[in-house]
Amino acid sequence: xxxxxxxxxxxxxxxxxxxxxxxxxxxxxxxxxxxxxxxxxxxxxxxxxxxxxxxxxxxxxxxxxxxxxxxxxxxxxxxxxxxxxxxxxxxxxxxxxxxxxxxxxxxxxxxxxxxxxxxxxxxxxxxxxxxxxxxxxxxxxxxxxxxxxxxxxxxxxxxxxxxxxxxxxxxxxxxxxxxxxxxxxxxxxxxxxxxxx
Amino acid sequence: xxxxxxxxxxxxxxxxxxxxxxxxxxxxxxxxxxxxxxxxxxxxxxxxxxxxxxxxxxxxxxxxxxxxxxxxxxxxxxxxxxxxxxxxxxxxxxxxxxxxxxxxxxxxxxxxxxxxxxxxxxxxxxxxxxxxxxxxxxxxxxxxxxxxxxxxxxxxxxxxxxxxxxxxxxxxxxxxxxxx
Amino acid sequence: xxxxxxxxxxxxxxxxxxxxxxxxxxxxxxxxxxxxxxxxxxxxxxxxxxxxxxxxxxxxxxxxxxxxxxxxxxxxxxxxxxxxxxxxxxxxxxxxxxxxxxxxxxxxxxxxxxxxxxxxxxxxxxxxxxxxxxxxxxxxxxxxxxxxxxxxxxxxxxxxxxxxxxxxxxxxxxxxxxxxxxxxxxxxxxxxxxxxxxxxxxxxxxxxxxxxxxxx
Numbered sequence: 001x002x003x004x005x006x007x008x009x010x011x012x013x014x015x016x017x018x019x020x021x022x023x024x025x026x027x028x029x030x031x032x033x034x035x036x037x038x039x040x041x042x043x044x045x046x047x048x049x050x051x052x053x054x055x056x057x058x059x060x061x062x063x064x065x066x067x068x069x070x071x072x073x074x075x076x077x078x079x080x081x082x083x084x085x086x087x088x089x090x091x092x093x094x095x096x097x098x099x100x101x102x103x104x105x106x107x108x109x110x111x112x113x114x115x116x117x118x119x120x121x122x123x124x125x126x127x128x129x130x131x132x133x134x135x136x137x138x139x140x141x142x143x144x145x146x147x148x149x150x151x152x153x154x155x156x157x158x159x160x161x162x163x164x165x166x167x168x169x170x171x172x173x174x175x176x177x178x179x180x181x182x183x184x185x186x187x188x189x190x191x192x193x194x195x196x197x
Numbered sequence: 198x199x200x201x202x203x204x205x206x207x208x209x210x211x212x213x214x215x216x217x218x219x220x221x222x223x224x225x226x227x228x229x230x231x232x233x234x235x236x237x238x239x240x241x242x243x244x245x246x247x248x249x250x251x252x253x254x255x256x257x258x259x260x261x262x263x264x265x266x267x268x269x270x271x272x273x274x275x276x277x278x279x280x281x282x283x284x285x286x287x288x289x290x291x292x293x294x295x296x297x298x299x300x301x302x303x304x305x306x307x308x309x310x311x312x313x314x315x316x317x318x319x320x321x322x323x324x325x326x327x328x329x330x331x332x333x334x335x336x337x338x339x340x341x342x343x344x345x346x347x348x349x350x351x352x353x354x355x356x357x358x359x360x361x362x363x364x365x366x367x368x369x370x371x372x373x374x375x376x377x
Numbered sequence: 378x379x380x381x382x383x384x385x386x387x388x389x390x391x392x393x394x395x396x397x398x399x400x401x402x403x404x405x406x407x408x409x410x411x412x413x414x415x416x417x418x419x420x421x422x423x424x425x426x427x428x429x430x431x432x433x434x435x436x437x438x439x440x441x442x443x444x445x446x447x448x449x450x451x452x453x454x455x456x457x458x459x460x461x462x463x464x465x466x467x468x469x470x471x472x473x474x475x476x477x478x479x480x481x482x483x484x485x486x487x488x489x490x491x492x493x494x495x496x497x498x499x500x501x502x503x504x505x506x507x508x509x510x511x512x513x514x515x516x517x518x519x520x521x522x523x524x525x526x527x528x529x530x531x532x533x534x535x536x537x538x539x540x541x542x543x544x545x546x547x548x549x550x551x552x553x554x555x556x557x558x559x560x561x562x563x564x565x566x567x568x569x570x571x572x573x574x575x576x577x578x579x580x581x582x583x584x585x586x587x588x589x590x591x592x593x
Contacts, residue, residue: 172230182434195421195422231591242564243579
């Protein structure tokens with residue numbers, strides 16, 4: 001009698017657990033269903049294998065902006081760009097533009113920009129800016145981006161493409177004592193995080 | 198903190214004006230924030246007060262006959278001038294006062310005329326005061342009684358005459374009065 | 378009908394088996410679900426831009442050059458001292474005397490400078506009648522001169538004078554050569570136009586000249 005009761009209990013428990021799981025799965029299924037749908041597109045000739053592929057377009061050299069000091073690309077891969085530039089007097093700047101492409105099958109979005117490499121003292125005569133996708137307002141500090149325009153997945157053979165413009169300005173601080181009294185080399189760094197949308 | 202704006206389709210004109218404006222503002226900002234530096238020179242000059250007796254330029258009165266006076270310059274009881282005499286017989290002549298700006302009485306003790314060659318010229322200095330009328334034809338000590346009283350003034354008529362020679366002559370006489 | 382004990386046992390075993398299998402399946406689902414939850418924490422990609430910017434020094438520097446001091450040879454100063462931005466001197470004058478000296482302002486910075494104005498202050502209105510300040514300045518190509526009594530260069534007043542016409546330029550450092558602006562500064566004890574303004578006692582008169590240099 002007891003065993004039967006236990007078994008009934010177990011059954012009920014199992015039933016509850018299955019029910020809960022089923023509910024959970026149903027909720028997850030909303031996202032999961034989309035994935036499944038992608039796989040189940042029928043009749044399309046060029047269905048790629050699903051891929052996540054966001055990278056710099058290192059086949060195109062960085063384009064130095066008009067008025068900028070010469071910008072030299074020292075290395076350029078899909079994930080890393082290294083550049084060098086020389087500023088000889090306040091008023092000069094280094095600026096160039098590169099492309100980020102999405103050749104994957106998932107839409108992507110810029111979710112974080114991290115700028116570093118310029119100390120507080122250096123920031124008195126150097127400004128560091130990153131313009132994403134043609135924006136007129138740059139990022140000037142580490143920023144969590146919540147509303148970036150989607151970097152669209154590949155459409156046919158055309159990848160989604162956004163520009164990234166980087167600018168370092170040698171400015172004249174209001175106090176002459178903040179000027180660099182000897183030559184200095186700084187290493188500005190920008191990290192761009194993209195997340196599957 | 199940079200905010201990502203939505204992609205707008207800006208008109209070509211807008212796209213040109215904004216960067217130009219930003220550039221202009223940046224340019225103005227650089228000019229406006231120009232550095233300055235001030236260097237200073239500070240001096241202390243100690244002036245030793247001279248006798249309070251001075252030729253008074255405001256009393257000058259040109260009485261020349263044929264001659265031309267210019268470049269009058271005065272320092273205390275010393276005066277210079279430039280005199281141009283076109284021919285024999287012409288004179289450079291003027292009236293000038295010496296003022297005593299203090300209460301002390303002073304007595305004229307010496308009178309000296311330099312740079313007037315006796316070969317070509319002669320000169321006279323006539324002192325006019327309320328009591329005396331003294332004439333000098335050359336440098337030398339003066340007579341007694343030539344007092345310049347406190348807060349008073351003495352008037353002098355100074356004349357340089359072209360005595361002999363030929364052609365126009367230019368000279369730079371210097372008259373010094375000594376008081377004690 | 379009463380069931381046999383063995384048939385009951387069989388039933389129990391099969392029920393247990395079924396239940397056991399269900400538990401396995403459940404476990405499997407749970408794992409799979411968890412697995413899907415982890416995978417669905419979206420893909421990310423990090424791209425890096427690193428740069429090297431070499432920045433030349435920039436210095437704003439205009440100062441007096443002590444090595445350039447030179448007595449003009451009228452009445453010498455009795456004392457003087459020169460620091461980067463300040464020069465002081467003393468001299469004693471009788472009527473008709475002038476004390477004067479040369480002093481250079483040098484630009485050892487990376488910005489061109491220009492003399493835009495100077496201010497002569499110190500003598501009282503009464504003292505201004507018999508103390509004249511005269512100055513000459515030269516930067517190698519253009520020169521300007523001023524005097525408060527009009528005997529030399531442009532007549533100016535005590536107070537601020539703007540150097541407008543040629544904005545005497547002092548070039549930035551070129552190689553190891555500093556830009557230079559040469560000054561001659563004279564102070565003279567002159568006879569006042571109105572003799573009643575002449576001093577009847579000895580006077581200690583302070584004269585301050587401030588030269589303002591601006592970045593070009």
